[in-house]
Amino acid sequence: MHTTPLTGDLLRGALDLERTAHGVLPHRLPARARAQCSDPQLAMAVSQPSGVRLALRTRATVVELDTLPTKRVYVGAPPRPDGVYDLLVDGEPSGRAVAAGGSTLTVDMSAGTMEHTPGEPVTVRFAGLPDRVKDVEIWLPHNETTELVALRTDAPVEPVPDRGRKVWLHHGSSISHGSDAATPTGTWPARAAALAGVDLVNLGFGGGALLDPFTARAMRDTPADLISVKLGINVVNADLMRLRAFGPAVHGFLDTLREGHPTAPLLVVSPILCPIHEDTPGPCAPDFSGLDEGRLRFKAMGDPAERASGKLTLNVIREELARIVGERAEQDPNLHHLDGRELYGESDFAELPLPDALHPDAATHLRMGERFAAAVFGTEGPFAAAGAESAADSPGTDGSS
Known part of the structure; x- marks a missing residue:
C-alpha cells in the first residue's frame, strides 16, 4: 500500500488545514478569522467539514483513510448517527461508509457546556474500485469534526487537475x-x-x-x-x-x-x-x-x-x-x-x-x-x-x- 501525505492540494472546500498531534484538521474559516471569535459553537461548526472532500486521480482499487472523528452527544437527547463518508468515482456515487468510534463532545444545552473526551483514530475503507485511471472523491462527514490521519492506496495518487469548473x-x-x-x-x-x-x-x-x-x-x-x-x-x-x-x-x-x-x-x-x-x-x-x-x-x-x-x-x-x-x-x-x-x-x-x-x-x-x-x-x-x-x-x- 502507498501512503500519501495529506496536503491541501488533495482537498477541496477547506480554507485552512491545522496541523494536529494526529494529522491535519480541515477548517472552513482561516486561522485569522477563527482567532477573532471565541464562540465554541462557531469553532465546532467551522471544524465540521461540510462540502470538504478529498479529490484524487489514481488507478487504485482500494482506498483507506484513517480519521479521528469527534462525535456529538447531547445530554438527554437520542444518540446521533455516525457521520457518513460518500465515495464518488468520476462524479458518480460509488460507495458509502461510516467511522464508528473516535472522540466525543458531550453538549449540555440546558447548562450551555461542552466536554471533550479524546478517542483513537479509526479506518474508513473503500475496495473494489475500477482498475483504471479515474477521479476519486471522498466527501467527509458534513456534521462531524474530522481529523485526517493517513491516506493509503494500492496505487499512487495525485491531485485531480483543474477541470475548469466555476x-x-x-x-x-x-x-x-x-x-x-x-x-x-x-x-x-x-x-x-x-x-x-x-x-x-x-x-x-x-x-x-x-x-x-x-x-x-x-x-x-x-x-x-x-x-x-x-x-x-x-x-x-x-x-x-x-x-x-x-x-x-x-x-x-x-x-x-x-x-x-x-x-x-x-x-x-x-x-x-x-x-x-x-x-x-x-x-x-x-x-x-x-x-x-x-x-x-x-x-x-x-x-x-x-x-x-x-x-x-x-x-x-x-x-x-x-x-x-x-x-x-x-x-x-x-x-x-x-x-x-x-x-x-x-x-x-x-x-x-x-x-x-x-x-x-x-x-x-x-x-x-x-x-x-x-x-x-x-x-x-x-x-x-x-x-x-x-x-x-x-x-x-x-x-x-
Whole structure:
C-alpha cells in the first residue's frame, strides 16, 4: 500500500488545514478569522467539514483513510448517527461508509457546556474500485469534526487537475451547513452544486450566519466565480441585533464581498419558511418536553409585539433584504435576490414539516438543492452562464446510493 501525505492540494472546500498531534484538521474559516471569535459553537461548526472532500486521480482499487472523528452527544437527547463518508468515482456515487468510534463532545444545552473526551483514530475503507485511471472523491462527514490521519492506496495518487469548473462560494446557517441531511452529498448546497456541475466551497455554519465581519473578509479573500449568502434565521434565533443594526450590517457584509469580487454574480437569499419565527422574534430555545419520546424540538421565546421596538422576525428580514438588494442593484447589476420560500414554503411545510421546527429533513434538503439549481443555475437564473457551461460534465450525485 502507498501512503500519501495529506496536503491541501488533495482537498477541496477547506480554507485552512491545522496541523494536529494526529494529522491535519480541515477548517472552513482561516486561522485569522477563527482567532477573532471565541464562540465554541462557531469553532465546532467551522471544524465540521461540510462540502470538504478529498479529490484524487489514481488507478487504485482500494482506498483507506484513517480519521479521528469527534462525535456529538447531547445530554438527554437520542444518540446521533455516525457521520457518513460518500465515495464518488468520476462524479458518480460509488460507495458509502461510516467511522464508528473516535472522540466525543458531550453538549449540555440546558447548562450551555461542552466536554471533550479524546478517542483513537479509526479506518474508513473503500475496495473494489475500477482498475483504471479515474477521479476519486471522498466527501467527509458534513456534521462531524474530522481529523485526517493517513491516506493509503494500492496505487499512487495525485491531485485531480483543474477541470475548469466555476467555483461557487456559499455562506449560510445550519441549513446550508446540512443539519438533518443524511449524507455529505445530500446537503442542499452539495446537491445544487452537483446538478450545476460547479465546485462548491460551503461556508454554511450551524448557528454562525451572523453577518460576522471576519466571515465576510474570508469570503472576500477566497477565489470564487459565483457567490451566494443566505441570511436571516441565525440573526433571529440568536436575537443578536435589532432592525437598526441589521440593515447596515448587511450593507457592510456586501461591501466587503465586493472588495474582493467586484463583478462576480452575487446572490442574497432570504430565509426559508420557519413558522415559529415568521412573526415571532427570538431567541430560539430547545424544547425538552418531548425528550422522553426521543424528540428534540425548538421554540421561539420572543413576543410578536416586540417587533414594534425593532426586534427581528423572518418576515421583517425578508422585507429588509429585498429592499437592500433592490436599492444596491441599481448600481450593481450583478447583485441578485432570491426569496428563500421559493426553496421551501407553505406547501412544502404542509408536506414535509420541519421535524424539530427549525431544520429541514433529508428529503427536503434534496428538494431545496434541486430547486436552487433550477432557479439560480437555470436558463433564467443569476448563475445561468455557469450552469450552461458546466451542464455537460455535471456529476450524478443524488444524495442516495
